[in-house]
Every structure is written in structure tokens, then in C-alpha cells.
Amino acid sequence: MILRPFKYVECGSVDEATTTLKQYGDGARIIAGGTALVPMMKHRLLRPEVLVSVIQVPGLGDIAAGPDGGLRLGALATHWEISRSPLVKRESPLLAYACGRVASPTVRSMATLGGNLCYGESASDPSPALLALRARVRVVGSGGERTLPLTEFFTGFYETGLAEDEVLTAVEVPPLAPGARWRYLKWVPRAQEDKALVGLAAVLVLDGRHCRMARLGLGGVAASPVVLRRTEQSLEGRELDERTSAEAGEVAAAEVEPMEDLQGSADYRRDMLRVWVRRVVADLATGGGER
Numbered sequence: 001m002i003l004r005p006f007k008y009v010e011c012g013s014v015d016e017a018t019t020t021l022k023q024y025g026d027g028a029r030i031i032a033g034g035t036a037l038v039p040m041m042k043h044r045l046l047r048p049e050v051l052v053s054v055i056q057v058p059g060l061g062d063i064a065a066g067p068d069g070g071l072r073l074g075a076l077a078t079h080w081e082i083s084r085s086p087l088v089k090r091e092s093p094l095l096a097y098a099c100g101r102v103a104s105p106t107v108r109s110m111a112t113l114g115g116n117l118c119y120g121e122s123a124s125d126p127s128p129a130l131l132a133l134r135a136r137v138r139v140v141g142s143g144g145e146r147t148l149p150l151t152e153f154f155t156g157f158y159e160t161g162l163a164e165d166e167v168l169t170a171v172e173v174p175p176l177a178p179g180a181r182w183r184y185l186k187w188v189p190r191a192q193e194d195k196a197l198v199g200l201a202a203v204l205v206l207d208g209r210h211c212r213m214a215r216l217g218l219g220g221v222a223a224s225p226v227v228l229r230r231t232e233q234s235l236e237g238r239e240l241d242e243r244t245s246a247e248a249g250e251v252a253a254a255e256v257e258p259m260e261d262l263q264g265s266a267d268y269r270r271d272m273l274r275v276w277v278r279r280v281v282a283d284l285a286t287g288g289g290e291r
């Protein structure tokens with residue numbers, strides 16, 4: 001399909017981008033890697049009058065250690081860069097792994113982390129990992145800068161808490177708790193590079209079999225990426241065994257309202273979620289490695 005004409009503004013700073021967004025309002029869109037935006041424009045799902053590019057903004061793609069440990073990832077860091085970064089692999093191997101599961105090498109090398117989060121798609125791979133890690137996002141708009149927990153960022157089906165004139169500038173990832181075990185399981189119906197029908201990220205801190213902390217992020221099932229809070233609570237303070245793993249699967253299946261689409265029915269998603277939660281908890285409880 002042929003793209004309709006649009007104006008292209010190359011910004012040299014975040015301030016210039018927010019000013020341009022404010023000037024054009026609903027008619028303007030940020031473009032980063034373009035892997036989500038351009039197909040939407042080709043399919044006439046979006047018809048922006050102006051594309052506001054932030055690709056040339058200095059420092060917006062930096063991958064660095066956070067001031068108090070953890071990581072600070074610039075919005076323009078690509079999934080390829082994040083998945084290959086020695087710093088990310090050391091500080092947040094769950095995130096490196098989840099970013100390495102995005103699509104194909106070609107898409108991973110263009111698609112940015114900021115674009116992924118702002119797209120707000122449920123079947124995102126980094127989102128469940130970042131939710132389980134309790135990451136925060138930094139956004140800048142004409143009214144100034146603010147930080148919000150990722151748990152409050154996704155507001156609905158392809159919807160986020162970004163205002164029209166705001167740019168996501170960075171993602172802050174807290175340090176992984178000492179001794180934490182992690183896992184990202186992605187269920188794809190056909191090929192490895194498909195989007196997740198169920199994407200489950202888990203971080204557990206255990207004393208032997210006793211669960212001190214459970215963090216679970218989910219993609220592909222609900223209308224947006226979500227935290228499985230009730231399931232987390234059902235695990236914390238308990239001894240993890242086959243029974244508690246199975247119970248957690250039941251809590252998760254009851255906690256989420258699954259979507260239904262051509263990829264799979266709501267019942268199928270719910271069944272897969274039940275199985276995935278049971279499996280990931282049982283696996284991590286028996287020291288089933290980090291993957």
C-alpha cells in the first residue's frame with residue numbers, strides 16, 4: 001500500500017519534539033524505528049499530518065548503569081542493542097533475554113524500546129519483563145518532565161498514559177534483587193518470530209522453597225500488558241511445590257480477562273496462561289535455571 005503524503009520534522013532535541021507535538025496536536029506522531037507506525041500508516045489505521053523524528057536527538061539511545069544500580073535505557077535503544085549489551089545481560093538478564101525474543105534480527109535492529117512501550121501493544125515482549133522488574137518510564141512534555149511506574153503506563157487496548165505532547169525519553173530498571181530467579185516464557189502459535197499469544201515474565205526470590213517475593217508480568221492475553229498482582233500475592237510467603245504452583249495457575253487464569261482474536265480464543269489464552277504460570281513457578285522453585 002502507498003503511504004499518503006505527510007510532513008517530516010527532524011528534531012535535534014526533546015524540547016523541539018515536544019514543541020512540534022504541541023503545535024500540531026492530534027495530527028502529529030513521534031517516529032522512532034517506524035516498525036509499528038509505518039505499517040499502521042500503510043494500512044490507513046493512522047493518517048498523521050506530521051511525523052516528528054527523534055532519531056537524531058543526542059543521547060536518547062544510550063544504555064547506561066542507573067544512579068542507584070540497575071539500568072537507564074534511552075528510549076531509542078533498539079531491542080538488538082539491549083539484547084546484546086554486556087551491561088544489560090549482567091544487570092538485567094531477563095530484559096536482555098525478552099528483548100532478544102522480539103520478532104526477527106531485522107525488526108530487532110530497527111525497533112526501539114521506547115517505540116515498543118508507546119505502541120502499547122499487549123503482545124509486547126519487553127513489557128512483561130519490565131513490569132516484572134517494576135521499571136519506571138521518564139517522559140517529557142511541554143509541562144515538564146515526570147516519571148511514572150510502568151504499572152501505570154498501559155491504560156487499555158493500544159493505549160498509554162502519554163499526553164499528546166509527551167515524549168518517552170528513558171526507561172529506568174531497578175536492580176534485580178540478590179539471588180532472584182527469573183524466566184520469560186513466550187508462547188507463539190506458529191513461528192519463533194511471531195508475536196506472543198502468551199508472554200509471561202517471572203522474577204522470584206526464594207529461601208529454599210519459601211517464596212519471599214514474586215513479580216509476574218504478562219503480555220498477549222489481556223488488552224494491554226499487565227501485572228498479575230493477585231497471583232503474586234498468592235505466592236508470597238508460601239512454600240512452593242506442585243500444589244502451590246497449580247493454585248497460582250488457577251489464580252492467574254481467574255485474574256485476567258483474555259482477549260479473543262484470529263490468533264486464539266479467550267479460553268485458549270486462559271488455558272495457556274494457567275499452564276504457563278504453573279510451569280514457571282514449579283520450574284523456578286526447583287532451581288530450573290535462568291531463561
Ligand SMILES: Cc1cc2nc3c(=O)[nH]c(=O)nc-3n(C[C@H](O)[C@H](O)[C@H](O)COP(=O)(O)OP(=O)(O)OC[C@H]3O[C@@H](n4cnc5c(N)ncnc54)[C@H](O)[C@@H]3O)c2cc1C
Nearest residue numbers: 030032033034035036037103111112115116118124125168
Ligand atoms: C514483522 C513485525 C514483527 C513484530 N514482532 C514483535 C515481537 O515479536 N515482539 C514485540 O514486542 N514487538 C513486535 N513487533 C512490534 C514492533 O516491532 C515494536 O512495537 C517496536 O518496538 C516499535 O518500536 P519503533 O521504534 O519501531 O516505534 P515506531 O513504529 O516508530 O512508533 C510506535 C509508536 O510509538 C510512538 N513512539 C515511538 N517512540 C516514542 C517516544 N520516544 N515517545 C513517544 N512516543 C513514541 C509512535 O508515535 C508510534 O505511535 C513486531 C513488528 C513487526 C513489524
